[in-house]
Amino acid sequence: xxxxxxxxxxxxxxxxxxxxxxxxxxxxxxxxxxxxxxxxxxxxxxxxxxxxxxxxxxxxxxxxxxxxxxxxxxxxxxxxxxxxxxxxxxxxxxxxxxxxxxxxxxxxxxxxxxxxxxxxxxxxxxxxxxxxxxxxxxxxxxxxxxxxxxxxxxx
Amino acid sequence: xxxxxxxxxxxxxxxxxxxxxxxxxxxxxxxxxxxxxxxxxxxxxxxxxxxxxxxxxxxxxxxxxxxxxxxxxxxxxxxxxxxxxxxxxxxxxxxxxxxxxxxxxxxxxxxxxxxxxxxxxxxxxxxxxxxxxxxxxxxxxxxxxxxxxxxxxxxxxxxxxxxxxxxxxxx
Numbered sequence: 001x002x003x004x005x006x007x008x009x010x011x012x013x014x015x016x017x018x019x020x021x022x023x024x025x026x027x028x029x030x031x032x033x034x035x036x037x038x039x040x041x042x043x044x045x046x047x048x049x050x051x052x053x054x055x056x057x058x059x060x061x062x063x064x065x066x067x068x069x070x071x072x073x074x075x076x077x078x079x080x081x082x083x084x085x086x087x088x089x090x091x092x093x094x095x096x097x098x099x100x101x102x103x104x105x106x107x108x109x110x111x112x113x114x115x116x117x118x119x120x121x122x123x124x125x126x127x128x129x130x131x132x133x134x135x136x137x138x139x140x141x142x143x144x145x146x147x148x149x150x151x152x153x154x155x
Numbered sequence: 156x157x158x159x160x161x162x163x164x165x166x167x168x169x170x171x172x173x174x175x176x177x178x179x180x181x182x183x184x185x186x187x188x189x190x191x192x193x194x195x196x197x198x199x200x201x202x203x204x205x206x207x208x209x210x211x212x213x214x215x216x217x218x219x220x221x222x223x224x225x226x227x228x229x230x231x232x233x234x235x236x237x238x239x240x241x242x243x244x245x246x247x248x249x250x251x252x253x254x255x256x257x258x259x260x261x262x263x264x265x266x267x268x269x270x271x272x273x274x275x276x277x278x279x280x281x282x283x284x285x286x287x288x289x290x291x292x293x294x295x296x297x298x299x300x301x302x303x304x305x306x307x308x309x310x311x312x313x314x315x316x317x318x319x320x321x322x323x324x325x326x
Contacts, residue, residue, distance in 0.1 A: 045286075045287035046286065046287055046288070046289045046290060047289055050289060050290070086188065087187075088283065089283075118284060118293075118295055119293050119294075119295050120293055121284070140288055141285075141287075141288040141291070141293075142288075143288055143289065143291065
């Protein structure tokens with residue numbers, strides 16, 4: 001019967017301890033890696049040079065590591081500087097993809113309840129967030145639209 | 156509670172020229188903005204019949220508190236100086252008229268008056284999404300499936316062009 005000498009036992013114990021701490025460190029780094037993107041983009045409707053009477057708000061939480069998340073599109077009565085809490089339009093979007101290019105994030109999604117869609121309304125969402133310029137781009141009923149990024153956090 | 160007047164109509168009753176119909180719509184998109192008429196408000200039609208820009212008649216509609224899905228209305232008629240006041244005074248012409256919250260229109264008749272108050276399809280047409288999309292109108296009606304609270308009062312009054320009618324809300 002083989003016996004484990006005290007010296008060999010201490011060597012093996014040391015190897016296991018180093019390996020375990022390495023695994024723990026890797027797990028910790030993985031969990032601390034920022035993977036949730038939270039944002040809110042806003043613009044007035046109609047856009048300039050017309051006077052805005054409503055606010056278009058796109059906000060969401062996206063898991064950038066697996067490209068999943070939910071985005072909500074709202075129109076509230078009142079321009080952005082006097083936005084009310086009266087919702088005139090609400091759409092929920094399921095995120096289908098996220099791509100990062102430097103400070104820009106390209107997010108795609110699809111409207112979950114397509115029975116809500118009106119004539120010429122987009123069933124899909126294309127949204128670009130540029131945190132360095134606090135700007136966002138998307139479309140509204142097929143028309144390109146520029147938005148201001150009011151909130152952006154990667155945590 | 157929302158006190159927004161959305162529409163105001165005055166017209167001669169088509170089948171009876173001795174009657175005038177007054178309609179005031181309030182509280183768009185119920186129940187999102189308001190589930191009932193405001194019991195603290197006075198919904199008022201003011202009529203200037205001699206062109207001096209001072210009300211000579213005022214029909215004042217007030218509502219009970221909204222309880223168990225029900226509400227009732229009272230209509231008063233103020234004349235002369237009383238018509239220019241801001242209170243809810245006046246001779247009671249309709250009492251305890253039920254508000255219609257369902258499909259059935261509950262019309263209350265009292266003497267020469269008829270009264271309706273309740274939720275009805277909003278007659279306003281507006282292509283809101285086309286307006287928001289930099290006036291690229293698509294011909295869709297945002298209010299097609301929206302409702303509004305309506306107050307309809309049929310009064311024994313002939314309508315003439317020298318007569319002016321206004322609506323007012325007070326609380």
